[in-house]
Amino acid sequence: MEHEIGLDGLTKAELDVFLAAHALAGGRQEVVxxxxxxxxxLTSGITQASYHRAxxxxxxxxLLEKAEGYKSRHYLVRNHLAGG
Incomplete structure (x- = not known):
């Protein structure tokens, strides 16, 4: 599955940020x-700069998208990845 959606090429920081977002979204199309x-x-050990790069x-x-209706800092796990 990781290979199918492109997770196998991510850095550790990218993977941790993605997995944290996915967990917070609960597998649904929810804004995080x-x-x-x-x-x-999962992301508590990542430096601020590495977090923002990821x-x-x-x-x-x-893999993530900016949520509509928000200027910044609100994201969605892409629909085809969120299980919906």
């Missing part, structure tokens, strides 16, 4: 905030 992702157990990378890889 940057603060919630940042404070998740977040930008996940957006550019279309």
């Amino acid at each position: 905030t940057s603060n919630d992702i940042r404070n998740h157990d 977040l930008r990378s996940l957006i550019s890889l279309d």
